[in-house]
Amino acid sequence: MSTENTINIKNKRASFEYAFIDKYIAGLQLTGTEIKSIREGKANINDAFCVFQKDELIVRNMHIAHYFDGTYNNVEEKRDRKLLLNRQELNKLQNKLKDQGLTIVPIRLFISDKGYAKLEIALAKGKKLFDKREDIKKRDTDREMKRKLV
Numbered sequence: 371m372s373t374e375n376t377i378n379i380k381n382k383r384a385s386f387e388y389a390f391i392d393k394y395i396a397g398l399q400l401t402g403t404e405i406k407s408i409r410e411g412k413a414n415i416n417d418a419f420c421v422f423q424k425d426e427l428i429v430r431n432m433h434i435a436h437y438f439d440g441t442y443n444n445v446e447e448k449r450d451r452k453l454l455l456n457r458q459e460l461n462k463l464q465n466k467l468k469d470q471g472l473t474i475v476p477i478r479l480f481i482s483d484k485g486y487a488k489l490e491i492a493l494a495k496g497k498k499l500f501d502k503r504e505d506i507k508k509r510d511t512d513r514e515m516k517r518k519l520v
Contacts, residue, residue, distance in 0.1 A: 377408065379479040381415045386502060388475055388494035394463070396427070397454035398487045403440035408487050410437075413479055420453065420474035420491060422464055427453040429476060429489065453489060463493060471495050 400408075407413065412435035420429050428450045436444040455463075466472060478490040497505075 377411055377479075377481045379408075379411065379413050379415060381418070381475065381477055383416055384475045384477055384492070384494070386505065387497060388473070388492070389497055389501070390477075390492040390494050391472070392466075392493040393477070394455060394459060394491050394493075396489050396491055398429070398489055399452040399454060400434075400487055401443070401445055403437035403443045404434045404445065405487055406437045406440070407434050408479065409481065415476045415479050415489075418476045420476065422467065423450075425460065425464070427455060427460060427463065427474070429453055429491075432476065432479075453491070466493055 414433040418432040475494050482488050
């Protein structure tokens with residue numbers, strides 16, 4: 371049974387707020403109760419963002435609820451979590467972040483075929499108001515076209 375299809379937590383607001391330049395899939399350094407909560411679907415990445423701290427990529431503000439049977443093993447829900455990427459990918463991201471206006475945002479949290487929690491992140495540039503309006507217009511016209519076809 372593939373668990374990737376069952377656990378797929380998305381950050382829908384990110385695609386509206388940012389234009390994606392590059393996408394990466396990173397592993398997460400978690401505790402046992404955190405992965406159990408993710409497998410139950412009790413995680414939220416809407417307010418999360420990534421920063422570099424001592425040459426390591428850290429995801430901040432990602433909410434993983436306490437595991438019900440975790441007792442004293444539960445950790446803080448919004449703690450900083452280390453992302454696992456290759457050194458070349460980390461260096462590439464760190465160099466690109468020096469450009470003004472770029473940030474790293476989480477797009478999707480899922481469980482891989484091997485059972486590991488993975489976070490899809492994107493190097494992104496913030497959209498202006500007129501870009502957002504264009505996206506809304508395009509989405510509306512696509513919706514109208516689909517209605518006419520059906």
